[in-house]
Amino acid sequence: MSLAMDSDDELTGSRAAQTLTDDLAFLNSLHEQVLTEGGNADLVEVLAALVAACREPGNGENGSRADEIVASLDTETTARLTRAVTVHLHLTNLAEERQRSRSLRVEDGEFTGGVDAGGVGDAIEEVADAFDVRDRLARMRIHPVLTAHPTEARRRAVTSALLRIAAQLDRYDDPLNGSAEKAVARRRLLEDIDILQRTSTLRSTQPEPRDEVKTVLTVFDQTLFRAVPRLYRSVEAALPQAEPGRADAGVPAFVRFGSWVGGDRDGNPHVTSAVTREAMSQQADQALAQLHTTVQRVARTMTMDSMWTRPSDELLASLAIDAVALPEEFARFAKDSPDEPHRQKMLVIGARVAATRAQRADLTYHEPADMLADLRLVQASLIAAGDERTARGELQHLIWLVETFGFHLAELEVRQHSAVHEAALTELIGQLGDVPDAAQAATDPVYLDRLATQGWPRSVSPTSERTAEVLDTIRVMAWLQQRWGATCCGRYIISFTRSAADLTAVRALARLAVGDRPLRLDVVPLFETGADLANAPTILRSWAEQESTRAWLAAQQQSAGERSVEVMVGYSDSAKDVGPASATLTLDRAERELVQWAREADIRLTLFHGRGGSLGRGGGPLHRAILAQPSGSVDGRFKVTEQGEVIFARYADVMIAQRHLERLTSAVLLSEAPGRATAREEAGDRYAALARTIDVQSRGCYRALVDSDGFADLIAAISPLDEIGELRMGSRPARRSGASRGRSLDDLRAIPWVFSWAQTRVNLPGWYGLGSGLSAVGDLPLLREAYARWPLFTSMIDVAEMSLAKTDRPLAAQYLSLGNRPDLSAQILTEYDLARRLVLDVLGQNELLERKPHLHTAITLRMPYVDALSHLQLRALRMLRTPHDPRNGSRPDEQAWSQILLLTVNGAAAGLQNTG
Structure with a gap:
C-alpha cells in the first residue's frame, strides 16, 4: 500500500492486517534462512537487536541503544546490514501490495464501495437525478500523464525480482495446489529472495531517456491494456438498466494517457529531438503490437458461420474490396476460415495492423479512425445478425483499446x-x-x-x-x-x-x-x-x-x-x-x-x-483532492501527472490500476454534483477569512525560514542532498542548471528538495508553516467546523497529518544537529511541535492517524526498520561531514561511507515510499 492511500474501514482493516502479518512472517522466515545459508547468521542477530532497539521508547534520542549498536559496527557489517534492512522493506511493500490486490479480488476492504472510497456505482447513483450520466460520460476526459521524474529509487532488476517473488507467493497460497506444488513454490521463493539479497540496489550507470521510455512502456504492456477495458466494464455495469456484454450501455472511451518520457526537456539536456522521435516510435510499435495481438485473439473466437450469423451487405462489400487489395493474404484467410466472414474481416484488420507496424504503405491504416471504422463494421454486422453478445463482448474491448490508445499509446x-x-x-x-x-x-x-x-x-x-x-x-x-x-x-x-x-x-x-x-x-x-x-x-x-x-x-x-x-x-x-x-x-x-x-x-x-507523489508535492489521496477542487475547475475533465514510485504503486497491478481509475472516475462524476458543489462553494465563502489568515501567516513563517542566512547550507549539511544524484535514479539533473552541487535553493528542483527532507525524517515540505497559520486563526471551534464542512481544508489537514506521522522528532533533531545551526534547528522543531499539536486539536485526536488504521498499520510495520536505516545513515553522514573518526581520531574511509550512505538512502526510500 502506498502511504498516500487512506481508509476508514477498521473492521476490514483488522482482517487484512492479520493476513498481511502472516505473509510478512513467512517472507521474513525465508529471508532469514537465505541470510543464514549465505554465511550471514551474525547479521540476522544484529538486525534483530537493532530493530528491537528501534522499538524501544526514545530510540531516536542521541545515545540510545540503537545508536550504540550502530556505532559498534565496522563498515563491512554496516553495508551488509543496510542491504538486509532494505530487502526486508521491499518484501514488506510486496506483501502490502499483494494484500491490496487480494482485497479487491474478493470485493473486500477499503478499496470497494462507498462514495468517498471511490465506488463508481455509488457515484452514479448519487448523480443520476442531477444530470444525464451517459451524456456526462460522453464529455468526460480522465487524462493521467506519466513522467520520468526520478522518484523511483528501485532498479529494474530489483523490481523484476519482486515480481517473481509475488508470482511464487500466489502459487504457494493457491488452495488448489498440493504439497508438491507448494514445495516447488517455496524453493523458488528462496531462490528469488536469495537473488534479491545479492542484487545491488544501486545503479552503476546513469539511466538515459531511452531507458526511462522502456521502463514506462512496461506499465502499458503489463497492466494498462488490461485494466482500461475492465474500467469501462465496471462503469457499464453500474449504469441503470445496463446489461453488460449485450446491450449498448453507451460507455465511451473517456480515458487518455499522456507521457513526458522522452518529451520533457526542461533542465534535461539528454532529451533531444532525436530522443523524442525515438520515444514515439517505441510507443507506436508497442501500441500496434498490442493491438495486433488483441485482434488476432478476438479473430480466433469468431468462428460463427454465415448460416447462423448472416453478414451484412456492407461487410460483404468490404470483404470484396479486401480480396483485391491483399489477394494473397485474403486467399489464405478464406481458405483457413471458410464461410466465416466476420472472422475473415478480423483477420484482414490484423493484417493491416501488422502492415501499419511494419510501415508497409500499401496496406497501412493511415490513422486509428480507419481501423475503428472496420471494427464498427464488424460490430454492426453482428448486431444486425442478432449476435449482440459477440458484438458487445471482446470486440468492444478492442474498440475501447483503439479509442483509448490509438496507434501512439500515449500522447507525447x-x-x-x-x-x-x-x-x-x-x-x-x-x-x-x-x-x-x-x-x-x-x-x-x-x-x-x-x-x-x-x-x-x-x-x-x-x-x-x-x-x-x-x-x-x-x-x-x-x-x-x-x-x-x-x-x-x-x-x-x-x-x-x-x-x-x-x-x-x-x-x-x-x-x-x-x-x-x-x-x-x-x-x-x-x-x-x-x-x-x-x-x-x-x-x-x-x-x-x-x-x-x-x-x-x-x-x-x-x-x-x-x-x-x-x-x-x-x-x-x-x-x-x-x-x-x-x-x-x-x-x-x-x-x-x-x-x-x-x-x-x-x-x-x-x-x-x-502533482508529485510525496505529500510535500501535492501527493495524497487523489480522489479526495478532486472532490476538493473549486466548482467548475473539473467539469468532467481531470488531467494529472503520475510519476516515479506512484506509477508503480497505482499501475503495477491490474486490479489496483483498475481501482485507481475507478476512483478517479467516480470523483470526476461527483465533483460537479449540485449538492456537493453548492456546499463546497458555500464553505469556501464562509471560511475565506480563515483561509487568508492561514495563507499570510504560514507563508510568512515559511519564507522567514528559507530566507534565513545559511539555510541552503543547512539542508546540504544535514541530508544526503548532494549525494542523491549519485543514486542515478533518472536522466535529469537534480538542478535546473545541471550543476551537481551548489547552495542555491532556486536552482534546486522540488524533487530532491522533498527527497532530502524525507531522508532526514524532518519531512519539512509537508507541514512547515501550517502550525503558525492555524495558530493565527486562534479559534479552535471554527477550525474544527471548517474541517468538517470545507473539503479543501479537510484535505489540507489530512495530508498534513500523514506528513507529520512520518516525521520522527528525536531522529529529526539528530539530523538537524549536523548543521551546527541551533537557531534554525530550534525554529524548525518549534514549528513542528506547534503544527502537530494544532492538527491533533483540529482532528480531536490524541495521536496521529487514530482514525486511519490502514495508514497507521502501514507506517507501524515499517518504522522500526526505517528508523534503523536512519541511525545507520546518521552515522554515515557524521563520518563524511567530519574530518576524522570521533572514536579514534583517524580519517574515515570516505569511499566506504559514501557507499553506505547511498545504500541507506535507497533503503529509506523503499520504506518511506513516496519520497519525491
Missing part, C-alpha cells in the same frame, strides 16, 4: 523552460538587423505575435546548439503528427510561464521552424510559483488577445465546436516557494480565478495538475 508532450525560448529568440531576432534591442523584442508579445502570424522578415539560422535543438524539437513534432496522427504529439508546455510573451514565443519559433506546414500546436502554460499563479488570469487575458491565439481558438471552434484551453498548475514548486499550506490556498484561489476567466472568455478550461 513536450515541455521546455520559458527562459530557453527567450534565449533562442534573442539569438535569432538579433540576426534580423532592424531590431535595436533583440532581448527586449524576445519578451514583447506583440512583436512575437507578428512573427507568428506574418512570418519572419528574412531567413535566420541558429548559431547555438541549444537554439537549433529548440527548432528541431518543433520540426520533430510536425513529423510525428504526419506519421502517427495529430493527437500523438501536439501539446507544448512552457515551464515557469511569467507573461503572455512566454506563450506567444512558441508560435513565433514554430513559424520559423516549419513555416506554413501543418502542425497541431497546443500551447500549455505552466504556472508554478506563488507570484505566477496569482498573475495567471492576467497573463491569459493578454495572451488571448494575440492574433495567433485567436486564430488557434477559431480553428478549434470550427473543428470541435468549442474553444478549449489547457492550463497546468504546479504543486511542487509552489509548495517549495511559499510552503505547503499557502501553496494549497494559493492554488485554490488561482483555480477559481482561472475558471472565471474561462467563463468570461467562453473557453472550455482543462486544468492540468502537476
Whole structure:
C-alpha cells in the first residue's frame, strides 16, 4: 500500500492486517534462512537487536541503544546490514501490495464501495437525478500523464525480482495446489529472495531517456491494456438498466494517457529531438503490437458461420474490396476460415495492423479512425445478425483499446523552460538587423505575435546548439503528427510561464521552424510559483488577445465546436516557494480565478495538475483532492501527472490500476454534483477569512525560514542532498542548471528538495508553516467546523497529518544537529511541535492517524526498520561531514561511507515510499 492511500474501514482493516502479518512472517522466515545459508547468521542477530532497539521508547534520542549498536559496527557489517534492512522493506511493500490486490479480488476492504472510497456505482447513483450520466460520460476526459521524474529509487532488476517473488507467493497460497506444488513454490521463493539479497540496489550507470521510455512502456504492456477495458466494464455495469456484454450501455472511451518520457526537456539536456522521435516510435510499435495481438485473439473466437450469423451487405462489400487489395493474404484467410466472414474481416484488420507496424504503405491504416471504422463494421454486422453478445463482448474491448490508445499509446508532450525560448529568440531576432534591442523584442508579445502570424522578415539560422535543438524539437513534432496522427504529439508546455510573451514565443519559433506546414500546436502554460499563479488570469487575458491565439481558438471552434484551453498548475514548486499550506490556498484561489476567466472568455478550461507523489508535492489521496477542487475547475475533465514510485504503486497491478481509475472516475462524476458543489462553494465563502489568515501567516513563517542566512547550507549539511544524484535514479539533473552541487535553493528542483527532507525524517515540505497559520486563526471551534464542512481544508489537514506521522522528532533533531545551526534547528522543531499539536486539536485526536488504521498499520510495520536505516545513515553522514573518526581520531574511509550512505538512502526510500 502506498502511504498516500487512506481508509476508514477498521473492521476490514483488522482482517487484512492479520493476513498481511502472516505473509510478512513467512517472507521474513525465508529471508532469514537465505541470510543464514549465505554465511550471514551474525547479521540476522544484529538486525534483530537493532530493530528491537528501534522499538524501544526514545530510540531516536542521541545515545540510545540503537545508536550504540550502530556505532559498534565496522563498515563491512554496516553495508551488509543496510542491504538486509532494505530487502526486508521491499518484501514488506510486496506483501502490502499483494494484500491490496487480494482485497479487491474478493470485493473486500477499503478499496470497494462507498462514495468517498471511490465506488463508481455509488457515484452514479448519487448523480443520476442531477444530470444525464451517459451524456456526462460522453464529455468526460480522465487524462493521467506519466513522467520520468526520478522518484523511483528501485532498479529494474530489483523490481523484476519482486515480481517473481509475488508470482511464487500466489502459487504457494493457491488452495488448489498440493504439497508438491507448494514445495516447488517455496524453493523458488528462496531462490528469488536469495537473488534479491545479492542484487545491488544501486545503479552503476546513469539511466538515459531511452531507458526511462522502456521502463514506462512496461506499465502499458503489463497492466494498462488490461485494466482500461475492465474500467469501462465496471462503469457499464453500474449504469441503470445496463446489461453488460449485450446491450449498448453507451460507455465511451473517456480515458487518455499522456507521457513526458522522452518529451520533457526542461533542465534535461539528454532529451533531444532525436530522443523524442525515438520515444514515439517505441510507443507506436508497442501500441500496434498490442493491438495486433488483441485482434488476432478476438479473430480466433469468431468462428460463427454465415448460416447462423448472416453478414451484412456492407461487410460483404468490404470483404470484396479486401480480396483485391491483399489477394494473397485474403486467399489464405478464406481458405483457413471458410464461410466465416466476420472472422475473415478480423483477420484482414490484423493484417493491416501488422502492415501499419511494419510501415508497409500499401496496406497501412493511415490513422486509428480507419481501423475503428472496420471494427464498427464488424460490430454492426453482428448486431444486425442478432449476435449482440459477440458484438458487445471482446470486440468492444478492442474498440475501447483503439479509442483509448490509438496507434501512439500515449500522447507525447513536450515541455521546455520559458527562459530557453527567450534565449533562442534573442539569438535569432538579433540576426534580423532592424531590431535595436533583440532581448527586449524576445519578451514583447506583440512583436512575437507578428512573427507568428506574418512570418519572419528574412531567413535566420541558429548559431547555438541549444537554439537549433529548440527548432528541431518543433520540426520533430510536425513529423510525428504526419506519421502517427495529430493527437500523438501536439501539446507544448512552457515551464515557469511569467507573461503572455512566454506563450506567444512558441508560435513565433514554430513559424520559423516549419513555416506554413501543418502542425497541431497546443500551447500549455505552466504556472508554478506563488507570484505566477496569482498573475495567471492576467497573463491569459493578454495572451488571448494575440492574433495567433485567436486564430488557434477559431480553428478549434470550427473543428470541435468549442474553444478549449489547457492550463497546468504546479504543486511542487509552489509548495517549495511559499510552503505547503499557502501553496494549497494559493492554488485554490488561482483555480477559481482561472475558471472565471474561462467563463468570461467562453473557453472550455482543462486544468492540468502537476502533482508529485510525496505529500510535500501535492501527493495524497487523489480522489479526495478532486472532490476538493473549486466548482467548475473539473467539469468532467481531470488531467494529472503520475510519476516515479506512484506509477508503480497505482499501475503495477491490474486490479489496483483498475481501482485507481475507478476512483478517479467516480470523483470526476461527483465533483460537479449540485449538492456537493453548492456546499463546497458555500464553505469556501464562509471560511475565506480563515483561509487568508492561514495563507499570510504560514507563508510568512515559511519564507522567514528559507530566507534565513545559511539555510541552503543547512539542508546540504544535514541530508544526503548532494549525494542523491549519485543514486542515478533518472536522466535529469537534480538542478535546473545541471550543476551537481551548489547552495542555491532556486536552482534546486522540488524533487530532491522533498527527497532530502524525507531522508532526514524532518519531512519539512509537508507541514512547515501550517502550525503558525492555524495558530493565527486562534479559534479552535471554527477550525474544527471548517474541517468538517470545507473539503479543501479537510484535505489540507489530512495530508498534513500523514506528513507529520512520518516525521520522527528525536531522529529529526539528530539530523538537524549536523548543521551546527541551533537557531534554525530550534525554529524548525518549534514549528513542528506547534503544527502537530494544532492538527491533533483540529482532528480531536490524541495521536496521529487514530482514525486511519490502514495508514497507521502501514507506517507501524515499517518504522522500526526505517528508523534503523536512519541511525545507520546518521552515522554515515557524521563520518563524511567530519574530518576524522570521533572514536579514534583517524580519517574515515570516505569511499566506504559514501557507499553506505547511498545504500541507506535507497533503503529509506523503499520504506518511506513516496519520497519525491
